[in-house]
Amino acid sequence: MQPLVSSHHQNNDAESNGRQDSSQRLSQNAPLQHLLNQGRVWHARQGGERSLSRFKTQASGYQQLDQQLLGGGWQSGNLVELLYDKEGSGELRLLLPLLARLSKEERWLIWVDPPHIPYAPALAAAGIDTDKILMVHSKNRHDRLWTLEQALKSGGCSAVIGWLPQASAKAVRRLQVAAGEGATLGFICRPRQCQEQSSSAPYRVSLEPQLAGVGVTLLKRKNGWAMPTQQLSLGEDQLLHCQQSPLSGHNAPGRQRSNTEESQRPSLQLVT
Amino acid sequence: MGFKVSSTPSTAKLWFYLYFPLLPLEMLYSDKTLKPAVLLDQRRARLWLCNEQASEQGLKSGMAVATACSLCPKVQLLSRQPQQERQQLESLALWAGSFSAQISLQNDNGILLESASMLPYFQGFEPYHRRLQQQLQNIGFSSTIATGHTPLAARLLAHNGGFISTEPEQHLAQLGQLPVAALKLEPKTQERLIGMGLCRLYQLLQLPRNELASRLGAELLDYIDRLRGQQPDPQPLFTPPLQFIQRLDLLHEIDNSQALLFPLRRLLAALEGYLNSRQLRAETLLLELSERQKPDRDACATVRLPLKHSGGEYRSEAWLELWRLRLERLQLQQPIIAMQLSVDQFLERQGVSQDLFVPEKNTQSQRQSPQQLLSRLQTRLGEGAISRIGLVADHRPEKSWRRIPSDQPAASINTAATVTAVPATTAPKGYGAQRPCWLLKQPQPLPAVQLQQQIIRLLQGPERIVSGWWDKSPIRRDYYIGRWPDGRLGWLYRNHQGEWYLHGWFG
Numbered sequence: 001m002q003p004l005v006s007s008h009h010q011n012n013d014a015e016s017n018g019r020q021d022s023s024q025r026l027s028q029n030a031p032l033q034h035l036l037n038q039g040r041v042w043h044a045r046q047g048g049e050r051s052l053s054r055f056k057t058q059a060s061g062y063q064q065l066d067q068q069l070l071g072g073g074w075q076s077g078n079l080v081e082l083l084y085d086k087e088g089s090g091e092l093r094l095l096l097p098l099l100a101r102l103s104k105e106e107r108w109l110i111w112v113d114p115p116h117i118p119y120a121p122a123l124a125a126a127g128i129d130t131d132k133i134l135m136v137h138s139k140n141r142h143d144r145l146w147t148l149e150q151a152l153k154s155g156g157c158s159a160v161i162g163w164l165p166q167a168s169a170k171a172v173r174r175l176q177v178a179a180g181e182g183a184t185l186g187f188i189c190r191p192r193q194c195q196e197q198s199s200s201a202p203y204r205v206s207l208e209p210q211l212a213g214v215g216v217t218l219l220k221r222k223n224g225w226a227m228p229t230q231q232l233s234l235g236e237d238q239l240l241h242c243q244q245s246p247l248s249g250h251n252a253p254g255r256q257r258s259n260t261e262e263s264q265r266p267s268l269q270l271v272t
Numbered sequence: 273m274g275f276k277v278s279s280t281p282s283t284a285k286l287w288f289y290l291y292f293p294l295l296p297l298e299m300l301y302s303d304k305t306l307k308p309a310v311l312l313d314q315r316r317a318r319l320w321l322c323n324e325q326a327s328e329q330g331l332k333s334g335m336a337v338a339t340a341c342s343l344c345p346k347v348q349l350l351s352r353q354p355q356q357e358r359q360q361l362e363s364l365a366l367w368a369g370s371f372s373a374q375i376s377l378q379n380d381n382g383i384l385l386e387s388a389s390m391l392p393y394f395q396g397f398e399p400y401h402r403r404l405q406q407q408l409q410n411i412g413f414s415s416t417i418a419t420g421h422t423p424l425a426a427r428l429l430a431h432n433g434g435f436i437s438t439e440p441e442q443h444l445a446q447l448g449q450l451p452v453a454a455l456k457l458e459p460k461t462q463e464r465l466i467g468m469g470l471c472r473l474y475q476l477l478q479l480p481r482n483e484l485a486s487r488l489g490a491e492l493l494d495y496i497d498r499l500r501g502q503q504p505d506p507q508p509l510f511t512p513p514l515q516f517i518q519r520l521d522l523l524h525e526i527d528n529s530q531a532l533l534f535p536l537r538r539l540l541a542a543l544e545g546y547l548n549s550r551q552l553r554a555e556t557l558l559l560e561l562s563e564r565q566k567p568d569r570d571a572c573a574t575v576r577l578p579l580k581h582s583g584g585e586y587r588s589e590a591w592l593e594l595w596r597l598r599l600e601r602l603q604l605q606q607p608i609i610a611m612q613l614s615v616d617q618f619l620e621r622q623g624v625s626q627d628l629f630v631p632e633k634n635t636q637s638q639r640q641s642p643q644q645l646l647s648r649l650q651t652r653l654g655e656g657a658i659s660r661i662g663l664v665a666d667h668r669p670e671k672s673w674r675r676i677p678s679d680q681p682a683a684s685i686n687t688a689a690t691v692t693a694v695p696a697t698t699a700p701k702g703y704g705a706q707r708p709c710w711l712l713k714q715p716q717p718l719p720a721v722q723l724q725q726q727i728i729r730l731l732q733g734p735e736r737i738v739s740g741w742w743d744k745s746p747i748r749r750d751y752y753i754g755r756w757p758d759g760r761l762g763w764l765y766r767n768h769q770g771e772w773y774l775h776g777w778f779g
Contacts, residue, residue, distance in 0.1 A: 087710055087777050088710065088760035090778075108642050117711040118709065119708060119709055120663050121663060121707050122707035122709045123709060130661050134659075139657070143652075143653060146652065147653065150645065154644070154648075156642040156644060208759075209759030210759045211755070239706065239732075240753065
């Protein structure tokens with residue numbers, strides 16, 4: 001009989017070995033278990049485990065998408081490739097809930113060469129602390145890749161978002177290595193033509209705006225096959241929620257309140 | 273060798289002696305040279321010091337210059353710079369500030385460190401010794417280090433090959449093996465000792481004290497007492513200067529900016545020790561490079577390079593990395609003959625608490641702080657390339673945000689936040705959700721046809737924004753959210769003249 005280290009293991013074993021066996025084990029370790037339950041024994045492993053499993057998963061905030069990702073989200077220390085044709089394809093809305101959560105950390109959210117102005121009021125409304133956003137405008141491709149690599153590697157960023165209109169497979173591989181070193185989650189936005197090329201990014205997401213919502217396809221994901229296209233609203237329903245009466249009273253206080261409340265927890269709905 | 277230590281006043285005494293035998297020669301190197309080089313004596317007639325490569329060629333100190341040149345024609349002949357030797361030693365003493373609070377400069381190119389009181393801060397003797405050796409290697413001077421229970425013991429051992437131990441008994445045992453000649457006594461005394469058959473130090477140490485005093489004089493007794501630690505041996509202590517300014521005259525002109533890193537490394541090592549001993553961080557460093565005098569000018573021009581670290585830093589490696597990035601961007605017009613490093617701005621050091629249960633290995637590979645990352649990016653890309661965004665209390669969409677330079681201190685960001693706290697109540701917060709994540713740098717005109725034919729379908733609006741009548745850019749616009757034929761959502765407006773513009777994308 002193997003020694004039991006923590007209550008966590010014990011529960012697992014108990015489930016697998018059947019009730020009788022588990023009750024026997026429990027009785028053997030009753031004094032320890034008792035102390036653990038009382039919270040008098042502090043688990044050193046709790047801190048240690050955190051540092052051992054360096055790669056946390058970061059939920060995207062969209063339940064339907066998270067279900068398709070192992071561990072319920074993007075695994076940090078990896079690159080996520082966002083492939084779309086033009087800005088406005090839902091590329092930022094996909095990230096907003098995650099960025100809002102990450103901006104609580106005392107680290108940068110770094111944006112390297114965004115094609116337009118990241119609009120602070122909209123980002124703030126999505127719950128992002130704009131003080132954490134660092135925008136970098138590089139002069140050339142070389143500097144851009146350098147910046148991305150440094151940002152990913154340093155661990156000083158909670159997320160790195162970069163726009164790479166053109167990047168070789170080799171550059172992406174380097175960035176993936178850097179992301180692993182710094183245990184940082186990186187998003188790189190690339191044109192959709194790159195879909196055909198192979199890429200070392202463990203996650204590849206294609207975004208296709210549709211007449212209602214955005215078609216999100218996981219072309220590649222960690223520990224899984226590619227998934228069929230899902231149509232996600234990405235907060236569109238809240239954006240257009242006063243569609244029925246567009247011309248009257250959209251700043252009525254009651255409605256406004258409900259609006260902000262909803263915007264803080266973007267829900268994902270299947271648009272049919 | 274069975275002698276006893278009668279009474280050591282305090283067993284907790286431990287001194288480190290760092291002996292730099294080739295310092296006068298090696299300080300003249302301008303890079304990691306592996307060529308044979310020798311230092312000449314004052315009269316420039318004979319060799320005084322030879323580096324390893326020169327010794328391999330058969331050169332020895334005391335040899336005539338002509339002989340040396342015939343043995344090894346490629347040898348580099350350097351002459352002594354006595355003033356700079358002292359400066360260099362002081363710079364090393366600054367560096368040693370990381371390792372001891374009591375530092376004494378010795379006349380024989382050595383530094384004496386009182387270490388016993390420092391060991392607890394380094395988690396014991398072994399880590400202390402390891403760190404010391406690591407840093408010595410980085411500095412690039414050949415050195416011999418020795419420990420001793422007294423300053424004199426450490427010094428003698430360092431001069432005779434070095435010895436590392438923590439026990440006074442072992443020090444004395446090792447010292448006992450030294451020949452009497454190693455003591456550097458007066459020739460007359462030395463002759464007498466050898467005449468008496470006392471060749472090794474332990475023989476001398478075994479003799480009764482009063483006999484020694486009566487036969488060989490009180491001076492020798494005093495020496496031996498200091499060696500054993502039975503007499504106090506106060507050392508003149510080095511006081512670091514109030515201001516950190518280190519100047520280095522380069523023997524060779526440097527015309528490649530990357531080559532400046534080699535001498536800079538030593539200056540930064542001194543800086544680290546200086547900052548450690550004062551528990552400070554440097555925020556801004558100033559490097560002044562003196563250019564070679566141009567024939568048509570009277571004075572030497574100086575290139576001034578300030579370098580800022582946005583959180584303050586004390587580790588020389590981090591500063592070296594930043595300087596590497598900074599010097600990459602530097603184009604030298606003229607060769608550099610001297611450099612000077614000074615600190616412009618100090619910051620207090622904050623204590624960092626470490627995780628008790630995370631082993632030291634993990635903290636070594638610790639992550640860079642966000643501030644460090646910012647400094648790196650600023651140094652390499654220039655400050656203009658990096659910015660932050662903030663909110664502004666204005667209803668006009670293009671004025672409701674602003675770009676904040678990245679070097680702006682955090683305090684002003686806080687005030688910006690208080691400014692935005694006002695519009696949070698006045699400006700409708702719910703509108704934020706109705707705003708696009710992307711704002712175009714310039715509103716982009718849209719042909720009215722697209723809207724008339726419903727190619728762009730308006731889904732929501734209008735939201736009228738009339739503002740800015742008090743300044744030069746008033747606006748009167750009706751904003752809509754529209755869907756493009758490809759499904760994207762855009763933020764568009766019609767101005768008071770009925771023209772349509774695209775202003776943002778719901779990215």
